[in-house]
Amino acid sequence: MRGFQGVQDPRILAGAETGDDAGVFALHEGLALVQTVDLITPVVDDPYQFGQVAASNALSDIYAMGAVPLTALNVAAFPPDDVPLGTLRAILHGAHDKVREAGAVILGGHTLNDPALKFGLSVTGTCDPRAYLSNSGARPGDLLVLTKPIGTGVLIGAYRSGWLDEDGTHMLVRNMAALNDIAGRMALSREARAATDITGFGLAGHASELAGRSAVAICLWFDKIPVYHEVFTFIERGVNTIITSENRRHVAGSIRVAGDISATEEQLLYDPQTSGGLLVSIGSDEAVGYVEALRNAGVEAAAIVGEVVEAGEPYLDVTRS
Template identity: 40%
Template sequence: MTEPRLTSLAHGGGCGCKLAPAVLRDILKDVPQAAAFADLMVGTETSDDAAVWRLNDQQALVATTDFFMPMVDDPFDFGRIAATNALSDVYAMGGTPIFALALVGMPVNVLSTETIGRILQGGASVCAAAGIPVAGGHSIDSVEPIYGLVALGLVHPDQVLTNRGARAGDVLILTKALGVGVLSAAFKQGRLDAAGYAALIASTTRLNTLGARLAGRVGVHAVTDVTGFGLLGHALEMARGSGLTVELTAAPPLLDGVEPLASAGVCTGASGRNWDSYGAAIDLPADLPDWRRNLLTDPQTSGGLLIAVAASEADALLALARTEGFAGAAVVGRVVEGPARVRIE
C-alpha cells in the first residue's frame, strides 16, 4: 500500500495547531476554576506549563499533557518531536520526569500498522533517553494522525519553577534559537533543504533537561518553555504572572536557514493568529519589519526554556546551558518595572 505523507493528513502540525490564545481564553472564560485544594500548588490560574500537586514535604507531582498532528513526514521523527515537546513542560517546572502515557489517534484505514508503530517507537526512544518508561496510554481511530504524551514528574515543593516569579532587574535567557515554525512551513512548501531539515530535527528533539538543573538554583526566579504562542506570547504570560514589563530584543538568535526564509515571506498561519490574540499588549518599534515580528510570534514546537535569572547569575547560567548542549542559549531581554506588557527594543 502506498501511504500518503503524514503532513498531508493534517490541517496543522506541531505546536502551530494549538488554539490561538484569544480563542482559548474565550473558551475557558466560563469554565469554573478548580476549587480550593490545599495541595494544588499550581493550577490554571497563571497559564503555567503544568499542574503541580504537593504529595508530601519532600515531593510534588508535576503533571502535564501535550499532543498534536505531524509537522514532518518521517513517522519516527514525528514521534520523537511530540514526545520531546510533552516532556518539556515537566522540565520547565523544575521537575524530573518519572513516566509517561501515550496518547494516540490514528486514521487506521489510511496508515499502516508499521507506520503507526514507528511513531510510537520514536516517542518511546525519547522517553528512554529521558530515563523513563512509556507505561501505558490510550488510542482511538481518528481522521487525522495525533500523537503525544501524558508526562508525570517530581520536584521538591520548595523548588517548583513557575512563569510568575520574575523580578525587576532579571536577565532573560532563551536556551534554543527561534524559527521552528518557519522551517516547518518551508518543509510543507517543499522549500526546506537537507541542512534546514537537520536544524529543525536537532532543535525539536533536544530534551530540555536543563530545567531539572534549575530547580533550587540561586538567582533563577521564573521559567517557561517557548512553544505554540511564540516568544512574545510566552514572554507576555511571564510579564502578566509577575506583574512587570518584559523587554525583548527584536533580533533573537535564529536557527540556521531561518532568516532568508522568513525575510522571503515564509511563515505559519499560527504566527498571525498569535499576533491577533495578544498584539494589543506588545509595544513594537515603528520600523520593525513584518517578517521580524512574525519570527517573534512564530510557534515553536518543542522550543527552548525562557529563564528569568538575576543579572549576577546570568553568565554562570549561560555557561551551564552551553555545557548541557544548548549552544544557542543567549540573552534575549530583561525584566523591568512597569505594566504587564512586552516591549520590543
C-alpha cells in the first residue's frame, strides 16, 4: 500500500494509512464497522481442518481490534481440474463451523479458478468507535502479553516433510484453529492500550510494527516467549520457509538481538505464523491479572513476554530475559 493515496474521510478511523489489522469505519457515535480480508494456502492435508484454520486466521484481525465479528464471506481460489469438488465442500464446512463458533454467520462468498488452492474470509464486525484496540497505543511502562506459542511456520514445514508426528500435528492444528476471541475481549475489558495479531511477518515483524506505530521501543524477553515443542529441533534439521529470510530483511534496521541468543533461536523470531496469537500492550498493573484470567479461560500459553520503553527512535530489542 506504500505510495497509495487513500480516501480522506473523517469516518475512517483506521485504514491503509494506519497499518492496523483491520479497517474501522464510524457509523455513528456508538457504533463502527470493522472490516478485514485474509486468505491462505493449505497448511494441512485435511480440508475440513484447513477451513477451520483459515477461518480462525481471518477472524483474528477482528479480535486484534477488540471487535466482535458479525458476518463473513468466503473467498476461495480453486483449481477445478486437480482437486475434487468434495474438497471444497469440506473446506467450506470447516469455515462455516468455525464462524458459527465465533457467533457470526457466513452470508455467501466468491469462488474463482486458480492453479493454487487458497481460502479465506472477508469479515465484518463492530466495535465502539471510542473504545477499540489499534497498533499505535503502546505506552512506556506497558507490559507485553503473547497469547499463543510461536513456530507454526517451522512446524508446517516439518509436517510437509513427514517429520511431525500425529500428536504434534493434532496440537498444531488445534492451536491454529483456536479463536483469539477471549484474548481480544479480555484485553479490551482490561483497558489494554494496543494489540496486533502475530501472523505472516513473524513475532519480530509485528512487534517492530507495533513499536514504530506507537513511537516507542519494545523489549522482548526471549526466554519468556511461548514456543512450540520440538521447534528448535526442526530448525536445526534445516526446516525453514522462504518468508523467514524476507521477514528478517524487513526488520534488519530496527532490531537488536542480544549476543547470547543463538542463530537457531533468532530464526524463530522471523518465522511466519499462521493464525498466531495476539500481542497485547497492557498497563503493568493489569498484565498479571490479564494472563491469569486468560489461562483460567483456557488460553494456556498466555505469557508476559516483554515491556514497552521510551525511545527517541522506535526499535525492537530482544534479550534473554
